[in-house]
Amino acid sequence: MQDGKPVVYFFYNTNCGECLGAVSFIQDFAASHPEVTVISIDIRQSDENLFLFKAFKDYYGASFAPVPTVFVGYTTLSGADEIINGLYDAVNTTLTTQPAPRPPSSLPEGAELTLPLVIVSALVDGINPCAFSVLIFLLVTLVSLESRKKMLAVGMVFISAVFTFYFLSGLGLFSIIQSAGISRLISSIAAVVALGAGTISILSVFGTGNGQSILSIPESKKKIISRALSKASVPGAFIVGILVGMFELPCTGGIYLAILSLLSSRVTVVEGIPYLLVYNLFFVLPLIVILGICTFGLPVERLEEWRTGSRKPVRFVMGAVMIFLGIILLIEIL
Numbered sequence: 374m375q376d377g378k379p380v381v382y383f384f385y386n387t388n389c390g391e392c393l394g395a396v397s398f399i400q401d402f403a404a405s406h407p408e409v410t411v412i413s414i415d416i417r418q419s420d421e422n423l424f425l426f427k428a429f430k431d432y433y434g435a436s437f438a439p440v441p442t443v444f445v446g447y448t449t450l451s452g453a454d455e456i457i458n459g460l461y462d463a464v465n466t467t468l469t470t471q472p473a474p475r476p477p478s479s480l481p482e483g484a485e486l487t488l489p490l491v492i493v494s495a496l497v498d499g500i501n502p503c504a505f506s507v508l509i510f511l512l513v514t515l516v517s518l519e520s521r522k523k524m525l526a527v528g529m530v531f532i533s534a535v536f537t538f539y540f541l542s543g544l545g546l547f548s549i550i551q552s553a554g555i556s557r558l559i560s561s562i563a564a565v566v567a568l569g570a571g572t573i574s575i576l577s578v579f580g581t582g583n584g585q586s587i588l589s590i591p592e593s594k595k596k597i598i599s600r601a602l603s604k605a606s607v608p609g610a611f612i613v614g615i616l617v618g619m620f621e622l623p624c625t626g627g628i629y630l631a632i633l634s635l636l637s638s639r640v641t642v643v644e645g646i647p648y649l650l651v652y653n654l655f656f657v658l659p660l661i662v663i664l665g666i667c668t669f670g671l672p673v674e675r676l677e678e679w680r681t682g683s684r685k686p687v688r689f690v691m692g693a694v695m696i697f698l699g700i701i702l703l704i705e706i707l
Contacts, residue, residue, distance in 0.1 A: 379410070379464050380409075380410045381409060381412065381445045382444040384422075384426045384442050384443075385399075386416050386440045387415055389440050389441065392440055394453045395441035398457050399443075406464075416440060426440075435451070439558070442456075445467055491651055492652075494631075494632055495632075495653070495655035499655065500691070521668050527607055527610040528664040528668070530607050531610040531611070531614040534614020535617055535618050536657045538614065540649055543633055543649050544642075544646070547645050550633065550634070550637040560637075560702050563631045563702055564634075564699045565699075566627045567628070568695070568699035568700075570692070571693065572692065572696065573692070574691055577688055578685045578686075578689045628698060629652075631699065636648055636649075
């Protein structure tokens with residue numbers, strides 16, 4: 374209550390399609406109900422508004438409520454239909470219920486996403502066989518043609534391209550999730566993808582034969598990469614790195630999507646950038662280690678033997694991590 378009037382806190386996003394209908398309804402409601410104080414807050418306008426929205430959600434126990442959302446009295450209404458159909462009753466309930474809760478008025482400290490979880494997830498994601506196979510093939514080609522100095526240069530360009538693509542892709546997805554206010558939807562999708570892909574990955578370990586894993590680049594795309602690899606040049610390595618990122622992300626992006634979902638429910642895009650940088654640095658760290666080992670000593674052929682022999686353990690570890698992240702997402706959603 375404020376000056377004896379019920380207060381409706383309406384959070385929305387001007388970039389959200391569903392919010393537009395709710396905005397029109399709220400404006401009409403405020404005009405026709407002067408006995409009610411309506412406070413509209415656009416979370417797209419500032420990080421402060423987004424933080425305030427997080428504070429309200431935490432206070433009302435609605436961590437995954439998307440925009441548009443209304444808080445009035447003891448009631449939380451999420452989604453345009455729920456707001457339109459339930460606001461009148463919520464306001465009437467507030468008038469007859471005493472005392473009304475005192476909503477947060479300052480910014481929350483915010484829940485932190487555990488940095489070790491980000492690092493471990495990135496390392497596990499980084500040992501996937503897709504980028505390994507391409508990097509080793511590239512190194513084999515370079516060893517037979519040029520010096521180890523060129524091997525190091527071309528290899529670093531390849532790794533930089535993979536890092537750039539993954540970082541920018543993650544930043545783009547993060548921005549879309551935040552601006553559209555669909556963290557709960559994406560978290561649900563990420564949980565299903567992580568649990569499904571993780572289960573299939575683990576089951577493939579106990580299968581027979583050497584069939585292609587779902588956590589690998591499709592055979593149809595490998596021909597495109599092979600053509601780009603044949604030149605073994607710096608520009609070619611950058612193109613290959615981008616291609617590997619494009620073809621690999623849909624196959625092995627379960628872990629990355631899960632981390633992005635966790636980030637989107639806790640921090641703003643600006644605050645999420647350091648986490649994305651850390652994730653992607655550790656994501657390419659195994660590739661950097663492989664490049665260094667091959668450049669300064671270990672024959673590439675030995676590394677290829679190790680990669681081939683460790684496929685099942687890698688699939689098992691990746692599957693276990695995806696299932697773990699999927700469970701975390703489900704717990705938070707529920």
